[in-house]
Amino acid sequence: MKREIPVAITFIVGTAYLIAYFIPHEPFNYFENWFNDWFAVIAAFAIWLGVLNLIKISTIKIVRKSPDWPYSVLIIVSFIIIVFFGFYEGYRGLYANPHYSFRDPGTSFDWLYVNVYTPLSATMFALLAFFVASASYRAFRARNFEATLLLLAAFLVMLGRVPVGDILTSWLPHQYQLSQWANWIMHVPNTAGQRAIMIGIALGLVSTSLRIILGLERSYLGND
């Protein structure tokens, strides 16, 4: 029963979604909303599951003095601070006149968000610029024919995307200037390749969905 009930639920929900795609009439058009609401409720409970897991793992690390345990202290302290200010501001906002949310500008929660969380996230995101450079360096080494082709295409696209590309080729007719080459590469071979992958993905999605709905694929239930 541990396996049969989830498989049955998956079949019913999957089939309902499939039917709702073809039948716009009530009550089928409400299915998506209902299932999304149920999913949101489950996900809301699961957040606590995640939080408890995080605290449990971090506490065990601190207690056992595992390697790098100070990071776990940092996790718990940061967690307590943000939760405290969130609840504190939420409580105050509820009884203030007019009401305000804990996330509104000017609250201490918002101050932490703007001055601590946002810069830290932006820093991580900014690393992408350096990683793009190092990845490009490795990708564009002309080791074989395909890599050389990639290098050439990248060279043309990058140069064609900036004004200097057209200036360098200004002596050529407009349709042969670098920006036109870059556009052609992006619109023809690149789009064709992407569409091929997209068609493959769509077929893979349908195939996997069918396997899940029919109960052929059950690995997500915890059995191989």
Add this chain to the structure above:
Amino acid sequence: MNLKLIVIFLLMLCLGSFALAETNTVNKDSTAVDSIAPPAPVTMFKAFDTPNDHGHSITLNWQLSADDGAGQNSVLQYQIYRWVPYLMDSLTTLRKAMTTVKEEEIKRGHEKVLKKEMRSLKKEYNAVLKELPSAHKAYPNNGYWKEVGKVPAGTKSYKNTGSKEKESQDYLPDLTDFYYRVDAVTKDSTVRASSKVFGPVQCSGQWFNTGRIPVLVAVILFTFLTIYFVEKAKNGAKLYVRPLSGIEAVDDAIGRATEMGRPILYILGLGSVADIATIASFTILSRVAKQVAEYQTELLVPTYDPLVMAVAQEVVKSAYLDAGRPDDYKEDTVHFVTQSQFAYVAAVNGIMLRELPATNIYMGVFFAESLILAETGALAGSIQIAGTDQIAQIPFFIVACDYTLIGEELYAASAYLGREPLLLGSLKAQDYAKALVIILAIIGLIMSNFGWTQFTDLFKVAN
């Protein structure tokens, strides 16, 4: 002398004022000369129930006014009006009252008085809703024309879509008589021409979306192919399955980790359990975890989503059980990190640089973090295998990882790893469907080049 000067100055001031007044009069007259003549109204105006929808929507079509882009060229926009009974205003009033009660409930808590008031308001609201169809039948009495939308000149249609939610202010009831008119409006909004009133027209939901017939045919065909190959596999037929180098490399990567005595890092991505890519990733995780348990290597699975964590825990636990080593399963093998994208990246990068895993496996849904993760893994000297269905991230993985499962290979991997006839049958069906798509695309390409678009039109799908 000074007095004389002052008098002259005052006289000049008065004359100036008269002159200015005269000029204004002249200006007024000139405006009168520029006044706009009323434009021609739209013609062939009709309204009908929007096809292939869930109801609550009316589509309006018309032919442009003779003064739109031609004639006087004075039409700037079209304003669409629907006749609404005064009863609709009662609904608005009741909605406002319900909102006020809700706000009071937030302030004062769920007091009995408020609950009673809310119940009575809802009852009244539902009673008014029931009266709506008969109130609309009373056209043109007890109602007024309400603007429901506007479109710029040159537009020939408008869709008046309302909400299906009865408590929404945009609620558009089904099976109710509606009357519409379209006004051609000039730059002076008072100068306009109204069309003939069209009505009554009703909206209702359809029982089948005919615009999606091509999808239905494809689904039936694909299901048939899958069932055919699954049955074939069940009867013992040997099915050839294309090799997937990325999946074949998993065994070697686990062996490498075992030899080096370092952990394997498995990243399920940022997807939720509702994403098919994440579900496909669970299958691969199951296989990896089973092998890891057999080789007694360490596995690390930091997760982004708590639900994904719960499922992954169950998958890994079962894999250890299947491998006959349930005692080796550690609670912290699969753990939750955070639901913030870049905080998750920071945490996983930290794990990569501190634990120096021998192998990093990225399978699932990835976004901007893909390259940051993969490049950090490459810097840490790990063997990396990736698979995602996010087209924008595939190039990053190809560049930074040793093996990449491109698009549908991620979905095929789950069947490939299982090696069960049932799953291989569906994989075979997927391959045949792909071949069919290629053939159809080639035929479509040839036909379109000859201008025969009838073939490609067969595959058009309506939203």
